[in-house]
Amino acid sequence: MTGPLRIALAGLGTVGAGVIRLIEENRPLIARRAGRAIEIVAVSARDKARDRGVDLSGYRWCDDMTALSAADNVDVVVELVGGSEGPALELARGALARGKAFVTANKAMVAHHGMELASLAEEAGLAFKYEAAVAGGIPVIKGLREGAAANRIERVYGILNGTCNYILSEMEEKGGDFDDVLKDAQSKGFAEADPAFDIDGVDAAHKLSILASLCFGTKLDFDGVAMRGIRKILAADIAQARALGYRIRLIGHAEIDGENGDACLFQRVSPRLVSKSHPLAHVTGATNAVVAEGNFSGRLLFQGAGAGDKPTASAVVADIVDIARGETGPAFAMAAADLEEMPRAPSGHRMGQVYLRMTVADRPGVLAEIAAAMRDAGVSIESLIQKEVADGSALIAMVTHECREQAIADTLQALAGSDSLIGEPMVMHLLRG
Amino acid sequence: MTGPLRIALAGLGTVGAGVIRLIEENRPLIARRAGRAIEIVAVSARDKARDRGVDLSGYRWCDDMTALSAADNVDVVVELVGGSEGPALELARGALARGKAFVTANKAMVAHHGMELASLAEEAGLAFKYEAAVAGGIPVIKGLREGAAANRIERVYGILNGTCNYILSEMEEKGGDFDDVLKDAQSKGFAEADPAFDIDGVDAAHKLSILASLCFGTKLDFDGVAMRGIRKILAADIAQARALGYRIRLIGHAEIDGENGDACLFQRVSPRLVSKSHPLAHVTGATNAVVAEGNFSGRLLFQGAGAGDKPTASAVVADIVDIARGETGPAFAMAAADLEEMPRAPSGHRMGQVYLRMTVADRPGVLAEIAAAMRDAGVSIESLIQKEVADGSALIAMVTHECREQAIADTLQALAGSDSLIGEPMVMHLLRG
Numbered sequence: 001m002t003g004p005l006r007i008a009l010a011g012l013g014t015v016g017a018g019v020i021r022l023i024e025e026n027r028p029l030i031a032r033r034a035g036r037a038i039e040i041v042a043v044s045a046r047d048k049a050r051d052r053g054v055d056l057s058g059y060r061w062c063d064d065m066t067a068l069s070a071a072d073n074v075d076v077v078v079e080l081v082g083g084s085e086g087p088a089l090e091l092a093r094g095a096l097a098r099g100k101a102f103v104t105a106n107k108a109m110v111a112h113h114g115m116e117l118a119s120l121a122e123e124a125g126l127a128f129k130y131e132a133a134v135a136g137g138i139p140v141i142k143g144l145r146e147g148a149a150a151n152r153i154e155r156v157y158g159i160l161n162g163t164c165n166y167i168l169s170e171m172e173e174k175g176g177d178f179d180d181v182l183k184d185a186q187s188k189g190f191a192e193a194d195p196a197f198d199i200d201g202v203d204a205a206h207k208l209s210i211l212a213s214l215c216f217g218t219k220l221d222f223d224g225v226a227m228r229g230i231r232k233i234l235a236a237d238i239a240q241a242r243a244l245g246y247r248i249r250l251i252g253h254a255e256i257d258g259e260n261g262d263a264c265l266f267q268r269v270s271p272r273l274v275s276k277s278h279p280l281a282h283v284t285g286a287t288n289a290v291v292a293e294g295n296f297s298g299r300l301l302f303q304g305a306g307a308g309d310k311p312t313a314s315a316v317v318a319d320i321v322d323i324a325r326g327e328t329g330p331a332f333a334m335a336a337a338d339l340e341e342m343p344r345a346p347s348g349h350r351m352g353q354v355y356l357r358m359t360v361a362d363r364p365g366v367l368a369e370i371a372a373a374m375r376d377a378g379v380s381i382e383s384l385i386q387k388e389v390a391d392g393s394a395l396i397a398m399v400t401h402e403c404r405e406q407a408i409a410d411t412l413q414a415l416a417g418s419d420s421l422i423g424e425p426m427v428m429h430l431l432r433g
Numbered sequence: 434m435t436g437p438l439r440i441a442l443a444g445l446g447t448v449g450a451g452v453i454r455l456i457e458e459n460r461p462l463i464a465r466r467a468g469r470a471i472e473i474v475a476v477s478a479r480d481k482a483r484d485r486g487v488d489l490s491g492y493r494w495c496d497d498m499t500a501l502s503a504a505d506n507v508d509v510v511v512e513l514v515g516g517s518e519g520p521a522l523e524l525a526r527g528a529l530a531r532g533k534a535f536v537t538a539n540k541a542m543v544a545h546h547g548m549e550l551a552s553l554a555e556e557a558g559l560a561f562k563y564e565a566a567v568a569g570g571i572p573v574i575k576g577l578r579e580g581a582a583a584n585r586i587e588r589v590y591g592i593l594n595g596t597c598n599y600i601l602s603e604m605e606e607k608g609g610d611f612d613d614v615l616k617d618a619q620s621k622g623f624a625e626a627d628p629a630f631d632i633d634g635v636d637a638a639h640k641l642s643i644l645a646s647l648c649f650g651t652k653l654d655f656d657g658v659a660m661r662g663i664r665k666i667l668a669a670d671i672a673q674a675r676a677l678g679y680r681i682r683l684i685g686h687a688e689i690d691g692e693n694g695d696a697c698l699f700q701r702v703s704p705r706l707v708s709k710s711h712p713l714a715h716v717t718g719a720t721n722a723v724v725a726e727g728n729f730s731g732r733l734l735f736q737g738a739g740a741g742d743k744p745t746a747s748a749v750v751a752d753i754v755d756i757a758r759g760e761t762g763p764a765f766a767m768a769a770a771d772l773e774e775m776p777r778a779p780s781g782h783r784m785g786q787v788y789l790r791m792t793v794a795d796r797p798g799v800l801a802e803i804a805a806a807m808r809d810a811g812v813s814i815e816s817l818i819q820k821e822v823a824d825g826s827a828l829i830a831m832v833t834h835e836c837r838e839q840a841i842a843d844t845l846q847a848l849a850g851s852d853s854l855i856g857e858p859m860v861m862h863l864l865r866g
Binding site for chain 1: 451459462463465466467564572575576579580582583585650712722727730731732733734735736737738741743744748749750754755763
């Protein structure tokens with residue numbers, strides 16, 4: 001055993017308090033696994049007085065968070081402050097500039113500044129680790145970085161946002177509409193007061209961009225993620241999907257698209273109809289799950305708690321144990337300079353089946369108009385249901401046969417502005433087992 | 434980049450050939466991820482002449498397999514020969530004695546000699562790695578060793594044998610009896626000509642004992658695994674289970690039992706009724722899945738291909754990449770000397786529900802006799818079905834309420850030797866979501 005690994009912890013919200021509890025509660029076990037003791041030596045947060053349910057008296061308190069990076073006798077700075085810029089980023093840069101390893105749970109910062117931080121860490125020969133930034137307590141970063149290291153990974157996708165999955169599961173189970181279920185989720189702590197980052201897909205997109213870089217050896221490209229959230233999903237969509245043998249899940253999906261010769265990077269977060277024969281259809285509640293398809297490993301699935309103080313703390317401390325063991329290779333599985341800058345893939349040529357739902361005026365000729373637009377675009381229908389939903393309006397839900405995404409776009413383009421349609425159509429791609 | 438990592442490969446069966454193909458096919462990618470080239474320099478197998486579909490001309494051939502451990506210019510010896518003793522073990526000891534890292538896919542050898550090899554590796558400061566020995570291509574060893582390193586793991590269980598899961602899935606889907614489905618599985622290459630190791634639970638027990646040591650920090654205790662296979666499962670069991678909302682799976686299950694004050698190690702491989710609300714019920718075909726429950730991470734699930742040349746090669750080469758990166762801590766997640774010798778847990782006090790099936794003589798008084806034995810042992814019945822299966826015999830299948838396992842043993846003891854029973858009763862514990 002060498003001396004203890006000394007930790008400075010910035011941010012004492014629920015995850016920060018969880019990290020302290022974990023390190024205290026599992027202390028002897030962690031020391032055996034890490035080969036040395038892990039000691040928190042300094043902490044910092046905005047409000048010193050707040051009761052966090054943990055005893056901070058044994059740790060040096062720093063009022064100035066960014067001063068942690070300059071603190072003596074610290075080996076690792078752990079950032080649990082959040083925010084893609086500001087103090088978190090300043091702390092990260094400062095820690096790596098001053099010879100300290102850096103661990104974070106901050107997906108927004110990694111998605112936006114991961115390349116810079118990976119380069120800084122590499123140049124300084126330091127560890128930069130972010131297991132907790134993706135899929136909470138699931139060791140998916142280590143599983144892919146190390147376990148799938150021998151594979152050309154062709155595709156990575158999954159359920160990356162627990163709030164959305166909780167809401168969709170609740171809508172499915174209780175039959176409620178989105179707004180009601182969201183309010184209920186907020187009251188139970190499964191959704192934030194301002195839920196936009198979660199329900200509009202931004203959080204999932206942060207995580208997806210990180211997974212894509214790690215899996216494909218490409219530079220992070222958060223801005224290249226097409227994203228659409230779950231706000232506009234109706235109870236009727238859930239019911240139709242179920243009747244057809246599907247469940248609706250918000251799926252982050254990235255793959256290398258070699259369709260046109262040169263490899264391009266496809267990244268999209270969107271609600272999809274997942275076939276019940278696919279394991280992701282059985283992931284309910286706030287659980288996360290990630291699937292990676294390697295050219296030798298085949299399909300790998302990692303599933304577990306996607307958030308929460310304890311699972312997230314588990315991931316943070318796993319990174320710390322890695323550092324204690326000296327297992328600290330490059331952050332994105334290869335040298336930052338080796339990561340490829342890859343063009344973004346268009347989606348028009350992608351093939352698949354689509355669920356299409358429209359609210360329409362309930363009068364003669366509407367279905368003919370829609371059917372003609374689909375025919376003209378070359379889209380054929382596998383199944384269709386029409387039902388009246390209110391005076392003068394009807395809901396049409398259908399699943400198409402496999403077609404190019406461009407054909408769906410063409411269909412919607414042809415129908416845009418038609419007074420047959422009430423509101424926007426809903427398009428969801430299918431994910432089959 | 435430093436110089437290439439030089440590999441000697443012993444055993445050129447399907448997995449060995451897969452490792453060669455993987456290293457050749459993904460060569461540039463692996464070099465980027467490993468930070469250096471991975472080069473196979475020497476190979477050995479029993480029969481040089483056999484066509485394996487891979488070009489061996491670039492590698493030094495050794496007729497004497499154990500000589501690989503003494504070969505110059507070799508950094509890592511990879512053992513894919515199999516067998517818990519003999520050449521495989523000799524090679525492992527020789528490699529570690531001569532300063533070479535050692536990688537194996539040999540679950541039997543790790544289960545029987547893992548402690549010795551871990552100690553040898555540690556003393557020599559060498560890596561000893563065995564990702565491919567458990568659950569094929571799923572990076573569950575790395576996931577638990579590193580990803581769950583901060584957790585006290587309370588329980589680890591899963592589907593550890595692809596052959597059994599394939600057979601049970603086929604019985605479920607096609608309604609066939611065990612013997613017929615086994616023959617079909619053999620003809621399709623999903624079961625060995627001598628299937629005993631798989632279907633009697635030995636292979637799953639090897640893997641379970643490895644997982645238990647890794648998760649709990651206990652010394653390997655393969656002999657402490659209670660095991661029962663799937664030979665005696667009838668089509669009627671599958672049908673009854675399905676009617677009750679369960680699927681039958683061969684489950685390896687290990688946990689720390691603190692019931693009587695001192696921690697004891699419980700390890701068992703047995704067929705169980707898995708509730709459809711549990712993710713393991715949805716694992717079909719030759720797939721493996723491992724669940725670990727940590728005190729902070731919560732429930733983690735790892736799922737993927739449990740066997741096959743390509744997935745197994747993926748795991749073998751992942752270990753090699755770890756070694757190339759210098760990420761090579763202790764084999765069982767802590768120093769071998771720190772692993773605890775833990776007494777074996779008895780099972781009589783374990784609580785749970787049980788599926789109990791008996792073939793009985795079809796005459797008055799039989800059910801009364803069985804019911805009395807259960808009453809006397811304190812076992813109550815949640816559901817029961819009786820049906821005639823042939824002239825003069827009937828099948829009784831029931832699910833008990835939760836009870837101590839001892840009570841079930843007492844019931845069977847009371848009925849032992851009764852001429853009401855035809856053949857042995859079948860007992861399967863339930864696994865709920």
